[in-house]
Amino acid sequence: xTDAIPVLQDARLELEDRVAVxxxxxxxxxxALTGTALIDDIVTTVEWANHAPSVSVLVIxxxxxxxxxxxxxxxxxxxxxxxxxxxxxxxxxxxxRKYRQGIQRIPLAxxxxxxxxxxxxxxxxxxxxCDLACMCDxxxxxxxxxxxxxxxxxxxxxxxxxxWFLQRLIGYQKAAxxxxxxxxxxxxxxxxxxLMMEQVPADQLMTRVMTLARQMAAKPPQxxxxxxxxxxxxxxxxxPDFLELCAAWQGxxxxxxxxxxxxxxxVEKREGVYRGR
Numbered sequence: 001x002t003d004a005i006p007v008l009q010d011a012r013l014e015l016e017d018r019v020a021v022x023x024x025x026x027x028x029x030x031x032a033l034t035g036t037a038l039i040d041d042i043v044t045t046v047e048w049a050n051h052a053p054s055v056s057v058l059v060i061x062x063x064x065x066x067x068x069x070x071x072x073x074x075x076x077x078x079x080x081x082x083x084x085x086x087x088x089x090x091x092x093x094x095x096x097r098k099y100r101q102g103i104q105r106i107p108l109a110x111x112x113x114x115x116x117x118x119x120x121x122x123x124x125x126x127x128x129x130c131d132l133a134c135m136c137d138x139x140x141x142x143x144x145x146x147x148x149x150x151x152x153x154x155x156x157x158x159x160x161x162x163x164w165f166l167q168r169l170i171g172y173q174k175a176a177x178x179x180x181x182x183x184x185x186x187x188x189x190x191x192x193x194x195l196m197m198e199q200v201p202a203d204q205l206m207t208r209v210m211t212l213a214r215q216m217a218a219k220p221p222q223x224x225x226x227x228x229x230x231x232x233x234x235x236x237x238x239x240p241d242f243l244e245l246c247a248a249w250q251g252x253x254x255x256x257x258x259x260x261x262x263x264x265x266x267v268e269k270r271e272g273v274y275r276g277r
Contacts (some may be wrong), residue, residue: 003054005145006044009037012043012063012225018056018217019210023202027064033128034087035072039102042132046109046117051153053276056224058113059209061120062135067145068126076154091109099159102129108159110135111232114225116216120209121145121196131162136170137228140209142202145187147195149175168196168235220258221276 005013012023022045024031024038033039033204042060051057062068076088087098110117110132119133121141126148133139133147149166151158158166158179167175170193178185190196202209206211216224234242253259257277265272 003052006048008041011041011045013036013041015055017214018054018221019047019059019213020052020055020057021059021061021210022211023061023063024068025063027062027066028052029072029122030066030069031062031064032069032072032130033103033106033132035075038068039106043105043109046113050112050114053221055115056219056221057213058115058117059120059213060132061119061206061209062122064123065144066123066129067119067121067125067141069124070129070131070150073154103160106132107135107165114229116213116224118209118213120205121147122202123206126150128158128160128162129273131158131160131165134162134165134195138197138212139190140198140200140205140212141187141190141196142205143187143199145190145196145199146200147185147190148182149179150182150184152180154227187250189204218271220256220262220272220274222256223253224264226253 005015008025012020012022013024024041026032026036026038029036031038041218045058049058056202071087075086082092088095088101090098093131116138119139121133121139123142123144123162124146125133126146127150130147130149149158149162151162157163163175163179164178169175174193185195187196187199198208229247230249233245237245258272258274261274262272
């Protein structure tokens, strides 16, 4: 895999100043993840970003009025006959396979993302769309941002791992209340409970997100990626094991050209010029 931007079917991918922007581009379906190629597009983009040295940050946003509507509810009414091949058709074992080989590829890919991922939440993020936003490292939204862990309203559960992500963001008690009532959380409340980092006017959303993304992307690329990976590792390790990892990775970074450049830039009171070496 190289720096060449992959060809996507239902999303647009742009790269500038080490910031990749993935725009979900199925406004006709409110950027639903089922009934479109967006699952493949998201997974392909994250895997590409992990292997592309020219990428330091990934931004995900939606085209049109919605960030992402999650699953296409209209498709859920079909389970048998001609619609058996749809994303929600088939017996229990067949549906298990479809979830593992379909929507669950997104959380696995996002969990392995080596670059910071920022969600620019331009509108409703519902169901799996809410979970997609929760999989990102940071969420910034407009006043139109709305979050809904609404699976229970349809008699199902978050099959994409949403119950794992949400409670780690906002704590078990609040996540339980939101999940078990299926209610919507609007932008102001989302900031209050830590679901979103901040709210900005709709016409300033991408400007604010790109400012933050470029601030991160200006840092030494290897240190930025290792810092992101380290924060993920911290969620899974006991402190003694984690400190061993910190020591090993720190030894690697102390021997990079970018570390030397960063120190010299600090001493000389100038901006560093980093090459990922």
